[in-house]
Amino acid sequence: MNKYDVIQLSFPAYTMGKACKYCDKPIADHEHASRIFCPKIVLPDGSIQNCKDDYWAETRKNESDIYKIIALYQKKVSTILGYVYELNLPEITYETLDSMGIYLNRCLYSSAEADDMMSFFFVDFSITIHSKTNTIKIIKYDQELLKQELY
């Protein structure tokens, strides 16, 4: 073994440009090709640095955040629709829905009830649109019906 080989072994090369998917630290060329995270390291204080676990923990947290956002939106819409329903307005327009932050494309499911009638289901209420007469109706319904439809 000559002097050059010793230097090579002491300083791993990073010419391939691989980096940890979690923390972006470079991954040495000699690491296995399938390595996408830093190796697990036990720190002097005994704690463990594990980029792979941290990455997946964060990913799972973000996933549960999106479910919370969806649930919050549905609760908000249900409250607003309940309020508008009680008002018994003579006419509901697309502008009315828009101004209250109710977006039909964010319903739980929709169905064509007839050629000219489409229903958009939210929790507790559905919004039915008659395209010929251009009328919008808010209809209250039982959550049990929604459960049957969703499962």
Ligand SMILES: [Zn+2]
């Ligand atoms: Zn890392």
